[in-house]
Amino acid sequence: xxxxxxxxxxxxxxxxxxxxxxxxxxxxxxxxxxxxxxxxxxxxxxxxxxxxxxx
Numbered sequence: 001x002x003x004x005x006x007x008x009x010x011x012x013x014x015x016x017x018x019x020x021x022x023x024x025x026x027x028x029x030x031x032x033x034x035x036x037x038x039x040x041x042x043x044x045x046x047x048x049x050x051x052x053x054x055x
Contacts, residue, residue, distance in 0.1 A: 035047065
């Protein structure tokens with residue numbers, strides 16, 4: 001097995017923490033962005049922010 005120094009372990013832990021934070025805070029905005037970009041099914045009205053808040 002590969003022996004890691006204490007500094008390398010700390011850097012990896014920090015990298016994983018940053019990755020977790022990015023995934024937690026970025027997942028829903030990414031899904032919303034892709035939903036607005038692609039649009040709905042054919043024949044459906046265009047989505048808008050006001051329609052989401054009103055409905």
